[in-house]
Amino acid sequence: MTTPIVAAPDGFSLPDEQRRLIKWTVYLGFIVLAVGVLNGLDQALNYAHIDIFRFFPGMRTYYQGLTAHGVFNAIIMTFAFANGFVAMAVARGLGMKLNHGLLAASFWTILVGTLLTAGAIVNGTASVLYTFYPPLEASWPFYLGLALVVISTWITSANLFVTLAKFRREHPGQRIPLLAYMGVVTYVFWDISSLGIVVEVVVFLLPWSLGLWHGADPLVDRTLFWFTGHPIVYFWLLPIYMSWYGMIPRQVGGALFSDSVVRISFLLFLIIIPIGFHHQFVDPGVSRELKYAVAVLTFAVFVPSLMTAFSVMYALEIGGRRAGGNGLIGWFFRIPWKDPSVCAQVLAMLAFMLGGITGLMNASYTMNLEIHNTTFVPGHFHLTVGTAVALSIMGIAYWLVPYLEQKELWSAKAGLVSSWLYFIGVLIFARGMISGGLAGMPRRTAISLVPYAEPPGWRLAGILVGVGGSLMFIGAVLFFVVIAMTVLAGKRTEIADIPYSVTLVTPQTSGWEPGLDRLRYWIVASVLLCVIIYGPFLASQFPLQLNVPGFRAF
Ligand code: HAS
Ligand code: CU
Secondary structure, three states: OOEEOOOOOOOOOOOHHHHHHHHHHHHHHHHHHHHHHHHHHHHHHHHOOOOOHHHOOOOOOHHHHHHHHHHHHHHHHHHHHHHHHHHHHHHHHHOOOOOHHHHHHHHHHHHHHHHHHHHHHHOOOOOOOOOOOOOEOOOHHHHHHHHHHHHHHHHHHHHHHHHHHHHHHHOOOOOOOHHHHHHHHHHHHHHHHOHHHHHHHHHHHHHHHOOOOOOEOHHHHHHHHHHHHOOHHHHHHHHHHHHHHHOHHHHOOOOEOOHHHHHHHHHHHHHOOOOHHHHOOOOOOOOHHHHHHHHHHHHHOHHHHHHHHHHHHHHHHHHHHHOOOOOOOHHHHHOOOOOHHHHHHHHHHHHHHHHHHHHHHHHOHHHHHHHOOEOHHHHHHHHHHHHHHHHHHHHHHHHHHHHHHOEOOOOHHHHHHHHHHHHHHHHHHHHHHHHHHHOOOEOOOOHHHOOOOOOOOHHHHHHHHHHHHHHHHHHHHHHHHHHHHHHHHOOEOOOOOOOOOEEOOOOOOOOOHHHHHOHHHHHHHHHHHHHHHHHHHHHHOOOOOOOEOOEOOO
16 A cells, blocks of 8 residues: 655645745755856866966955855755755645744845855955864854854744644644654754854854954864764755655655655664764874774764665666566666656766765775875765755756746756756766875865976866866756746746655554654754763863964965
């Protein structure tokens, strides 16, 4: 028997004014993405020794461009997309409208935050990159803006919790529908994860930029940053998993084989938050034992992604076989490749397999010593956030924008060309970044300006990065054309519902499985592990050394 994973399987639509707010939240993400992507072209060409920085306002130097690229794409776009998409999916999953005041508050907060942060980057007072490590110092609007961007996600969380509480009151004894479950766990996970960066920015960096502290404590600030900076990557990823689990099976005519596997995978992400130290393997001042414990936990967080890989692959296989595909891999060619939404997301999954493998390499301590701070790392993360996430968001947009606008997609063909260009581009780009990194090419460096003879391997790597990055850029531009034309010139149509998956096995209401929905126990487990890993380290840092003066390099 197949069971829908939504509470209102026969259709539910959000009130128009809520749909409008969700639309503008998502569009804010797309606008920011467009600026970020433009700032990606200059970065990629830099590796091929082509310097276009001087031609564009807002990216006059390498570091200004890199800050814009990282902050806009990786922080603001992803958060805006999550605030809109996840809220919409939770509402749909529960079959209930959201709290309107909170939805509006979240939108305005992220809008003001974006304007403040963008203003500081564009006027050149915040070229501190997306990790903003002190003692590099930015002007206060940068930090305040980022704080507001994070607060907008907390407001969205509040909205999800209020709506879920109402659902539980009205449907006592029922399991949380899977689509809503994934969204709520994503935000609970993020609420805990974001505490590090909030303390760093609100307690230390913002007052410091206003002259209230006289210096910064770089190790403590870096540690707080990576407390959040690691799990942030799953806050980017989990909304995409919602689509891969909760929507893609439906879009390919398949089904999810297990409801519980999905919930367990999300709970594993929720529990394994405190592994940010794997970004600090080379930091002095962090003990060997702590680094070892975190390396082991990092391998553990590989598991829920492997579970996802197998579940989603099986869902694709069911769809492909139902469409007449057979043999070991014949089904793979029978999924609807002509649907740009499916095509983009399956290509994103393929890229993510390589992203996952490179992640495992990063996590291995001895390998990390080899590749840390080299271009290997951007090679890894353009396969993960840069493709698994970004290309999936483009794929989702191919049905989401038509749904939000009630208009037909402008050109499916252009969407397909865009997806393939982006995918082929990232493979070339990442090949360049990864081989360059293995040859010692540093990341975050204006390679086009290095005054010494390049070591072997750098030249070819740089050219591949330039060529691959340009293809990704062209693919992304085509995506924006499709979306803009859909909004401006799409034919009116009526799209009643979003795609949502069915599961082969009904969610159980007895036995151990309902325990997966008792979120408070899992939250306690998650917080406990954070305290065990971070508590002793942070306690050992007192009294804090707030004495390193800030400086502006660019
Ligand atoms: Fe990472 C650095 C380890 C995942 C993003 N990572 C970064 C940075 C970013 C980033 C942005 O341990 C740089 C930060 C900076 O600026 O310094 N990462 C990992 C590990 C994983 C991982 C172990 N990373 C991600 C994801 C990201 C992301 C996801 C963004 C969304 N990463 C590290 C480490 C560093 C690091 C170290 C520090 C490096 C350093 O020294 O600086 C794992 O979670 C990955 C698990 C993934 C998988 C893949 C599953 C595949 C799926 C697709 C299935 C395909 C299908 C189609 C279904 C196990 C789900 C198939 C069909 C067929 C027919 C085949
Ligand atoms: Cu990490």
